[in-house]
Amino acid sequence: MAHPVQRQAEIVELSPVGAYHRLVLRAEGIAERVLPGHFAALAVDRADGSLLLRRPFFVHRADPAEATVEVVFAEAGRGTRALARQRVGDVVDVVAPLGNAFPIPTGPASALMVAGGYGGVPLFGLAERITEQGGSVGFILGASTADRLFGVEQARAFTPDVLVTTEDGSYGIRGQITLPLTEAMRAIEARVVYASGPTGMLRAVAEVCAREGVRCFTAVEQTMACGVGVCMSCVLPVVGEDGVSRLVRSCVDGPCLDGSRVRWEDIGAVPPDLEGAAAMGGC
Ligand SMILES: Cc1cc2nc3c(=O)[nH]c(=O)nc-3n(C[C@H](O)[C@H](O)[C@H](O)COP(=O)(O)OP(=O)(O)OC[C@H]3O[C@@H](n4cnc5c(N)ncnc54)[C@H](O)[C@@H]3O)c2cc1C
Numbered sequence: 001m002a003h004p005v006q007r008q009a010e011i012v013e014l015s016p017v018g019a020y021h022r023l024v025l026r027a028e029g030i031a032e033r034v035l036p037g038h039f040a041a042l043a044v045d046r047a048d049g050s051l052l053l054r055r056p057f058f059v060h061r062a063d064p065a066e067a068t069v070e071v072v073f074a075e076a077g078r079g080t081r082a083l084a085r086q087r088v089g090d091v092v093d094v095v096a097p098l099g100n101a102f103p104i105p106t107g108p109a110s111a112l113m114v115a116g117g118y119g120g121v122p123l124f125g126l127a128e129r130i131t132e133q134g135g136s137v138g139f140i141l142g143a144s145t146a147d148r149l150f151g152v153e154q155a156r157a158f159t160p161d162v163l164v165t166t167e168d169g170s171y172g173i174r175g176q177i178t179l180p181l182t183e184a185m186r187a188i189e190a191r192v193v194y195a196s197g198p199t200g201m202l203r204a205v206a207e208v209c210a211r212e213g214v215r216c217f218t219a220v221e222q223t224m225a226c227g228v229g230v231c232m233s234c235v236l237p238v239v240g241e242d243g244v245s246r247l248v249r250s251c252v253d254g255p256c257l258d259g260s261r262v263r264w265e266d267i268g269a270v271p272p273d274l275e276g277a278a279a280m281g282g283c
């Protein structure tokens, strides 16, 4: 787990980026702790005390020299709508960094980044780290419609190996992100795939990677309450290295998990073979 700190962070930028909002926060002591895959938990819309739970967001960029961290968020409900109405100069209570980071291959490796919607948010810092150590990356960026894509120009500035998919065909290849996945993995001889996006997409990407015999790490977005490993609201079933399935807390044991170990079909359930299932009343 990261070593999080709580800070009152000043908003230094809040601007639209496609269908999303880019939020840059300034607070000492956070940026230097952030690794790709970490997330930040922001207190939002607490004026009348009704939104007690912090909202989690992946860190997109962290700049220790400027003491800033950047998140990119979609308006999903009341909390994110309130966040979008904040102004430069306002102060947000933030706890970060949280969760684990993506494992990074040692030495030069070819990696494919697969991002659905704003899923590219945690993948660009990772791509930078991999190329810094002599590796290479490709991207597949997908969304339902063109305005929900994130990071297309950023990816193209990074590498020529960029494929874009939209389900309605409004940009790039028409279809789901998994359509060109196998071909893209083979084209760049990917040793590892990193995926971030909706759960259904992560599951589909993990299945393709398993078929192709390529390692796959996924950034999961289970609904979280405490964000620090106490409440168990964010658990999902994962097969351990000993072959035993357990519920793991995605806020501290994740959000970056080996996609081949997550029991995607059992998320939200307590399968009977899970360690401790009988005590939980599951079957
Ligand atoms: C590790 C992690 C990283 C995330 N990174 C990003 C990101 O980079 N950009 C982004 O736009 N969104 C991200 N999310 C999702 C974001 O946290 C939710 O969209 C946000 O919490 C919704 O809050 P709300 O009050 O606007 O919506 P609500 O009205 O509370 O709910 C709207 C939707 O958001 C889901 N949601 C609500 N609270 C949470 C929560 N605490 N955790 C997860 N989902 C929740 C609900 O299940 C519902 O589907 C991330 C979630 C997790 C767990």
Ligand code: FES
Pocket (backbone or CB within 6 Å): 223, 224, 225, 226, 227, 228, 229, 230, 231, 232, 233, 234, 235, 249, 250, 251, 252
């Ligand atoms: S959110 Fe509380 S244990 Fe993960």
